[in-house]
Amino acid sequence: MAEASTSERGAARGTSSDTMKTVGAFLARQGILVAFILFMIAFTLWNPRFIDINNVFGVVRSSAILGVMALGVTFVVIGGNLDLSVGSMMSFSAIVVLDLHENPAFGPALAIPAMFAMTLCLGAINGFLIGYLRLNSLIVTLGMLSAIHGLTLTYSGGQNMDIANQSATWFDVFGRGDALGIPIPVLIFVGLAAFLGIVLAKTPFGRKVYAVGGNGTAATFSGIPRARVVFFTYMISAFCVATAGLIQASRTMGAQNTVGQGMELEVLAAVILGGASLLGGSGTIFKTVIGVLILGFIQNGLLLAGLEFYAQFVVTWIIIILAVWLDIATKRGRLWSPIA
Amino acid sequence: MSEQTPALRLEDIVKTFPGVRALDGVSFSVLPGEVHALMGENGAGKSTLMKVLGGIYQPEEGRIFIEERETVMHGPLEAKAKGVMFIHQELSLAQELSVAENIYLGELPRKAFGRVDWDTLYSRTDAILSKLKVSFNARTRVGDLSIANQQMVEIARALTVDAKAVIFDEPTASLTDAEKSVLFDVIEDLKAQGVGIIYISHRMEEIFRITDRISVLRDGEYRGTLETAETNEDEITQMMIGRSLDLSRNFEELELGKVALRVEGLSCGKLFQNVSFEVRQGEVLGFYGLVGAGRTEIAETLFGLRTPTAGRIFLKDEEVRINSPIDAISKGISLVPESRKEQGLVLGMNCRDNITLPQVDDLKAGPFVAEGAEVSIYDQYRDRLSIKSPSWRTAVGNLSGGNQQKIVIGKWLSMRPEVLIVDEPTRGIDVGSKSEIHNLLRDLAKQGYAVIVISSEMPEVLHVADRIVAMYHGQVMREFDASEVTEDGLIQAISGITNDAA
Structure with missing residues (x-):
């Protein structure tokens, strides 16, 4: 929004140097998209298989679980907080839904809503502690990461969960099915992104999330129930995590207790890469989707390049650092600005 | 006075931001032992000029001279080393440290093995404090001091170096009358020591009480310098706003x-x-x-x-x-709060969204915010309060203080x-x-x-x-x-x- 006005003024003057600046400002604003396109071109030149339709579909499909989680975390981050518990919460959802699926008292039709309810309870704990008790979100969700992991292990007794009779259930539709040739996980991701994108951009609630994250005090002075808004950002995050857990469980028809381990960082990387500020108040669902795709294509590209899968963990870290650095550098107007 | 070597001289400084010429060939000098007021409306370029002087911004054109030697400032530390000190409106002290530690932060006197030489530190600090006639001492925790006394600590910090020029930015904003007169005494002392002082303030009464000359900026341009004794409030105001008030x-x-x-x-x-x-x-x-x-x-x-x-x-x-x-x-009941930026506005949000924030739940078309209705509310209050903003899409953080305040007032008027x-x-x-x-x-x-x-x-x-x-x-x-x-x-x-x- 800030950039929009500058570019308008620049355009109004219309001199050539101003035009350059306007173009520059546009590129800076869309930097992430430009970087994405350049990256795609470079990798395609290097290995044409990269842009192969099957490969592209494969990337989108494998990004769907991460993407769904990132949608929820976008709300939390714009609201000015962090959610580091999403990875271990996703393990919890997957384990729970698989266990209940195998429980004759539930079956797939009841297992899914029951799992959603339990996951939303975890989100409510986050939201209550951070919104109503005003505890620091980093500490609360880092603690929840560990606590939920313990909860999952207690629940499962440390055992992996598997669906015994895979041919007798329709449960695999969420992870393995497709409609009109498009994988269901991708459809869920796109559908949820569209829905949450509209919620964030067009509804009063979305507006309040921006206000609370942009300036919480001013939001209070404008009569916005800050605690409730923060609470609901965590509920949305938990809902997305439950959805991701469902896709994960359905895709593999079984899960380890640690299936979501480390994903909190990847999710955060995608959200920051999309350009949401960690200070809150800025970001969009569309940008997060771009961030998710970039992360997915980078990881895929590196695999095609023959890098070990485990190198991804290091790469994710490098991407986070670069994204945060570029964000800060754009704001300060220079790359090198140490603490004086 | 004109034969004296200026303590500090700026020549034809130009600084632009995208779409705005913040400083347009500003020249300005301060003589040793002079209190020189820098005046102008908000947005006239005073703070940009000070940031150029402190090395926070690099000007595109123009030169800076300290005692007629040309110099380039790369940052606040360099400015300090060259004898240019800033007393900021917003204080930048470590609340948990003592007065002495704050004053000598980064250059604490040392003994063998890098241990801090506390005795020297405290005695040096107390020597400086005694000049300022303050009621606290070197060991006092800064967090326990009043705002006025914290300001004195900043001033003491300026006295530790061989300052050529000291810049006071709205120093009296939170001072009582008694505290103000202590501050003015200190300024007199600095003056007597031959330090050049730049004094930024909106308060006419102070300007006429303590300054020797007044320079005025308007819209990033230098409008002239007047001898304080030979001018009056009306003339200054006219220079600042281009009309009388x-x-x-x-x-x-x-x-x-x-x-x-x-x-x-x-x-x-x-x-x-x-x-x-x-x-x-x-x-x-x-x-x-x-x-x-x-x-x-x-x-x-x-x-x-x-x-x-x-x-x-x-x-x-x-x-x-x-x-x-x-x-x-x-x-x-509506409240336009004391602090516009902290309590009144979401600076990164656009003008329209800020104005309609308290009633966003009531402005609905189905489940969505009725953005058309929001724009017409914005238009209505823009006209009624003559808010000057390029568009409703402009982030309020980019508006001047006066226009920001009108946005806050508009926000609450629209609640009727x-x-x-x-x-x-x-x-x-x-x-x-x-x-x-x-x-x-x-x-x-x-x-x-x-x-x-x-x-x-x-x-x-x-x-x-x-x-x-x-x-x-x-x-x-x-x-x-x-x-x-x-x-x-x-x-x-x-x-x-x-x-x-x-």
């Missing part, structure tokens, strides 16, 4: 309506006690007092941000309890309140916008609003209020009718002198 009290008495708000014996712990007043539709009630007298706290209590410990609140003769801002807003409370309506706002906002407040009363104005500036309450409540230490000292109040009477009341003859 009428600050006299010239409004007609308004037709009073019903009592909109009545407060009886309201108390909130130690913050204020037994406060009673009423405000009618069609009048402006002023609250005047020193910082900390409890005025803002009363406003916050009426707005549901604090819970009163005693007393009753009546809106249109009906007793109400106000538990939260949401409650206050729904009952028709019964009672509008405005806390420090013109803090940090330039002279031009100031009188515009004063006229606006009078207009609102004329339209039948009940308006409460809280201010620390006497001319402001005298100018806009019909009645003035004078507060001292959480108590209402007296209520004055604005037509018969005297400045002396007001000053005595807010200083706690209970002399009814005033």
Whole structure:
């Protein structure tokens, strides 16, 4: 929004140097998209298989679980907080839904809503502690990461969960099915992104999330129930995590207790890469989707390049650092600005 | 004076930001032993110029000279090393450290093995403090000092180096009169030592009291330098805003309506006690007092941000309890808060969204925000308050202080309140916008609003209020009718002198 006005003024003057600046400002604003396109071109030149339709579909499909989680975390981050518990919460959802699926008292039709309810309870704990008790979100969700992991292990007794009779259930539709040739996980991701994108951009609630994250005090002075808004950002995050857990469980028809381990960082990387500020108040669902795709294509590209899968963990870290650095550098107007 | 070597000289400084020429060939010099005022409306370029001087911004054109030697500033540390010191409006001290540690931070005297030489540190600091005639010592924790005394610590820091030039940026914003005169003594001392002083302030009275010359900026351009002794407020104001300003009290008495708000014996712990007043539709009630007298706290209590410990609140003769801002807003009370940037606005949000923020739940088309209706609300208040902004899409952080304040006022007017409370309506706002906002407040009363104005500036309450409540230490000292109040009477009341003859 800030950039929009500058570019308008620049355009109004219309001199050539101003035009350059306007173009520059546009590129800076869309930097992430430009970087994405350049990256795609470079990798395609290097290995044409990269842009192969099957490969592209494969990337989108494998990004769907991460993407769904990132949608929820976008709300939390714009609201000015962090959610580091999403990875271990996703393990919890997957384990729970698989266990209940195998429980004759539930079956797939009841297992899914029951799992959603339990996951939303975890989100409510986050939201209550951070919104109503005003505890620091980093500490609360880092603690929840560990606590939920313990909860999952207690629940499962440390055992992996598997669906015994895979041919007798329709449960695999969420992870393995497709409609009109498009994988269901991708459809869920796109559908949820569209829905949450509209919620964030067009509804009063979305507006309040921006206000609370942009300036919480001013939001209070404008009569916005800050605690409730923060609470609901965590509920949305938990809902997305439950959805991701469902896709994960359905895709593999079984899960380890640690299936979501480390994903909190990847999710955060995608959200920051999309350009949401960690200070809150800025970001969009569309940008997060771009961030998710970039992360997915980078990881895929590196695999095609023959890098070990485990190198991804290091790469994710490098991407986070670069994204945060570029964000800060754009704001300060220079790359090198140490603490004086 | 002209034969002297300037302590500091800036020549044809140009600094642009995308779409804005913030400084357009500004030249300016300070002689040793001179107090040189730098004046201009907000947005005129004063702070940009100071940031160039401190090396925070690099100018595109122009040169900086210190004692006629050309120099390039790369950052605040370099500026300090070259003898240019800043006393900032917003203090930058480590609250948990002692006065001495703050003053010598980064260059603490050392003994063998890198241990801090505390004895030397404290004795050096106390030597500097004794020059400033302050009541605290080197070992005092900075967090325990008043704002004024913290400012003294910053000044002491400036005295540790061989300063050629010291820049004071709105130094008296939060000082009492007694503290101000200590500050002015210090400035006199610095002057006597041959230091060049740049003094930035909006307060004419101070400018004419302590400065030797005045330079004026307008819209990033240098408008000229005048000898203080040979000019007057009108001339300076004209240079700053390009027209003259009428600050006299010239409004007609308004037709009073019903009592909109009545407060009886309201108390909130130690913050204020037994406060009673009423405000009618069609009048402006002023609250005047020193910082900390409890005025803002009363406003916050009426707005549901604090819970009163005693007393009753009546809106249109009906007793109400106000538990939260949401409650206050729904009952028709609006508060334009003291601090525009911290409490009033979401700076990264656009103008339209800021204005409609409190009513975003009511502006719905189906489940969505009715953006068309929002734009027309923005347009309506842009016209009514003459808000100058390129578009509703502009982030409010990019507007000038005056326009930001109008956005906050517009936000609350669009809620159609019964009672509008405005806390420090013109803090940090330039002279031009100031009188515009004063006229606006009078207009609102004329339209039948009940308006409460809280201010620390006497001319402001005298100018806009019909009645003035004078507060001292959480108590209402007296209520004055604005037509018969005297400045002396007001000053005595807010200083706690209970002399009814005033």
